Amino acid sequence: MGVPLVVNFHLQEIWGGQPKYADMLSRELVERGVSTLCITGRPMPEWGPAPYPVISVPTVPDREQQPYEVLPKELLWDHADYCAMQAWPHVRGAVAAHIGSADGVILHGHSLDGALVAARIERRLQSAGVPMQVRLAATVHSLGIEKIRAMSVRSSPPLVNQLRRRLLLEAQHYTRAGCSGGVVVATNFARDLLAKETDLPLPSITVCPPGVDHQLFHPRRAPDELEQFRNDFSVPAHAQVILSSGRMDSTKNHETALRAFARIRKDCPSAYLLILGGGSNGEDHAYRRGLESLAAMLCVGDHVRIRSGIPHEAMPAVYRSVDVLVVPEWFGHWNMTVSEALACGTSVVASCHTGAARDGARMQAVVIVDPEDVDDVANAMKHVLCDDTVRDRLARQAIAYARKLTWSRAVDVLLGQLREAGSAPPAGG
Structure with missing residues (x-):
């Protein structure tokens, strides 16, 4: 043809x-x-x-x-x-x-x-x-x-x-x-x-x-980008930030990210968890309220930020400003959140059910976890967050892997x- x-x-x-x-x-x-x-x-x-x-x-x-x-x-x-x-x-x-x-x-x-x-x-x-x-x-x-x-x-x-x-x-x-x-x-x-x-x-x-849209998702940070990110999400300058990003519904399993975060708070006192999602329907609001209640019950609400409706074009700056992206979803044929974050040089901890994570792990660009095992997710988050060498290695491998996604x-x-x-x-x- x-x-x-x-x-x-x-x-x-x-x-x-x-x-x-x-x-x-x-x-x-x-x-x-x-x-x-x-x-x-x-x-x-x-x-x-x-x-x-x-x-x-x-x-x-x-x-x-x-x-x-x-x-x-x-x-x-x-x-x-x-x-x-x-x-x-x-x-x-x-x-x-x-x-x-x-x-x-x-x-x-x-x-x-x-x-x-x-x-x-x-x-x-x-x-x-x-x-x-x-x-x-x-x-x-x-x-x-x-x-x-x-x-x-x-x-x-x-x-x-x-x-x-x-x-x-x-x-x-x-x-x-x-x-x-x-x-x-x-x-x-x-x-x-x-x-x-x-x-x-x-x-x-x-x-x-x-x-991946490499014109939008890339590792080059603007001069004031990090400061603007911390101001937008009320995160202290000294904080380490874990991001859980995806639709505000149960399939994305933000609850496990939240429970895992609560388990590492004692060992990572400067850590904050940012949960970002989109959507404006009733289910989204109800799910968000459930996450807020869970954060309060786990006594970590002061170190958790939950936001909805984040524009797609704002996400590259977010990926470049956080220390770790965690994706504990129950299933995902690919998950473009993962591949777009990798293109920004973000360290990623992701579910073994996510296609992008499986392929990225083969290139040593992603840490794979079992989304049904809160301890597994928590240990991986802590390992990446507390070791600069691991994060640097993941970032290099992430960028190299993502360049092939066109x-x-x-x-x-x-x-x-x-x-x-x-x-x-x-x-x-």
């Missing part, structure tokens, strides 16, 4: 997904002169003005988003069909406008939601007799299997098994439909797990981690897979 039209399907309503991933990938495609359309489940205000069209479609009929633990069965089963029906007029119009100017269409699904919707749109385009090559590609990581496993510690086994069976059924259906562009995953671990849990052959699974490579992989597929019969053909 030459220069195609790329339609990115990025739906967040049920299985999550990184809006930054879809945005940065789309921006890189536009810079390459590739026509790009992004179909999203809801507008994401942090994207800002985009140099490509963004179409927001309803993904769940007449229902509010619900926690994973209480999703009704039919919501999962009907989700992809409903999404495809809503997205179809927009995709059909974009394809019609590019007939004669684009050398084919790439339907790129991000996460399980996007992959399944892309497969349904592909069948519709074929039925409509579109006079262009249509290819499927997907960045699906591990099809949510890690997430289902993590849920098992807090959910009933019947629900976990039901969701697992549904995921594997959809994965098998998607595989048999034919993903001519292959599947991209973020880590070697995800590749091996995906091949084991589905009938996808290993050669069809490419490992390519998400990139959006240009992610786009090369996506377009390269489609070039390889160009000589193959179309999916389902």
